[in-house]
Amino acid sequence: MHLYGPIGAGICAGIALGAVLYRVAPHRDLPQGLYQQVPLRLGRFLFWLGIPLSIVGFMRRADLSGNLYLAPVVAWSAILLGLLCSRLWIRADQEPWARPTQGSFSLAAMLGNTGYIGYPVVLLLPQLGVSVFGWALFYDALGTLLGSYGLGAILASEMGGQRLNLAQSWQRQWSTRLRAVVRNPIILAFGLGLGLKAIALPAWLDLALYRFAWAIVVLSLMLMGLRIQQLSSWQHLHRATIAVAIKMLVLPLAVGLGLTILGVDGPPRLVMILQAGMPCAFSNLVLAEAYDLDRDLSVTCVGLSSASLLFTLPLWLWAFSGE
Template identity: 45%
Template sequence: MLISIGRAVYLPIFTAVALGYLLSLGLARLGSARRPVLAGALRQAQRLPQLLSRYLFLVGIPLCVVNFVRAADLSLSVFIAPLVAWMAMLLAIVITWASLHVSTRVSSPGEKGSLLLLSYIGNTSYLGFPVILFLPQLGPDYFSWAVLYDVLGTFFGAYVLGLVLASMHSGDAPTGVPFWQQGLREVLRNPSLYAFTLGLALRPVPLPRELLTLLGGVAWLSIMLCLVLMGIRLQQLSSWDHLDIAMRPVLIKMLIVPLVIAAGLTAFGVDGPARLVLILQASMPCAVATVVLAERYGLDRDLVVAAVGLSTLLLVFTVPLWVVAFTSWS
């Protein structure tokens, strides 16, 4: 099983991540050389992460959602996913909040706010989607579970609840627009929410084979570009300090909460591929969105960056752990 996971999951994922890392590293070194002849081209090339991120948010990920949701095996039980997502997020917040009240190591509001965000906002799209799709035990048939976990769970948790928590612990909160208006605007601007609805609407509609082939090709290409972007972001992480403090939310996010969720799902009779999808999504690394929130609200950016990098590296060990422990079918 471990060999099949390595070949099916790690090989494509880490090849694409390594490509993004090396690409970003090469651009950084060319930029530091300050060559006048390449100055204009380098300025355009350094916009690549922003352009790629915008493409994936507006086009790539929504097309993935439409493509895979349209073909997925759906039932009403799939809507358990956002409920589990919210249970996992609230559990992480409670555990982190309790740990902050018994520990004296973390004192500043910025650190406390950062730890709360890191403990529950997971990378359930850019990493969660590829892991679910590449795993031979899961694949496209169970992608809709991952989508609902992300779109109706993680995204709301990050840009609604996350804005609330960040503003409560902020030393430098933006002024002018109330956080609830910011959150509502972010949610309504999320194309994946509309893409999921479109995917459902297109399920009974026969589409030309050529269009389906094109849509599938673009969807898989976008998944690989998500991983390339993750490699670029990892190379751009500027600080690996505070690893001792960063380990706390990482363990809560990637080990404690998924174990509790797994026990709860099992107790309520949820098993098989659906249980594995939900456990994997609950155990995804800390999201890059936490860096954005930390910068916007003046939290501890270095702590957040360290936790994002550390948790992403730990994904190598946690995926086989959950797959081996909770694959109960042949």
């Protein structure tokens, strides 16, 4: 209840706001209408300013000692395992798969929402909290984020129906993607937070940053609710169920067993298991739109996995909360 109460309240508030906007806002079906613009502008605010500043605020209270380098290693291991499992399933299936559908399926199995929903889950759990936020941050910033706009973009470009301009050299494509990752505000905030951690800020500024960071957690949950309220496609439910099962059952179980064998336990292990089991990333929708993948399958995976989180969280807490 300590976890589901705030998460449920934030998501339900976003769903309710979306329902109200759908009923009362003019031009609800047009891109310029409030129904479409509110989540779009809130997402941009969170991406460019809100989440980066919240990272700085939480990092000042997070314990960044220990083997934090293990988090991105685990993240990349989970991403590659998700890609492998998705490719094996596609090969084993007797039915033909269109290449855009293959791309959306693999992205859903690989990449999770370790930012907008992963951060609040780690921060709100009483057995975790701000002190182990560094593990979640390293997992997301150096793992999922780079995986989404690095390996994820490469996969999407290969599988997408919209082929890239052949005149553009591979080196130029790669350098463009690399610049996009380096300029990402979350990566910049990551570096800024590391630099400011050792600097003594005025008490009022430090407290304001911390309170602002918690407000951003609430807004992130509301954005999740707004996006869920706008989901309208539930096609390809069978394939979406398989992708979500890989992402939210196979990957966290593999991470949990692997870390246990390596002797990693306690809160760091639980953080990485939960991050590995987060719902399918909203970045999958961005990649699906940009590279002309199977958008219906991507939308279905996001909606199904978001609902499944309520059932998978207790499973991992029960299985791996102990020492």
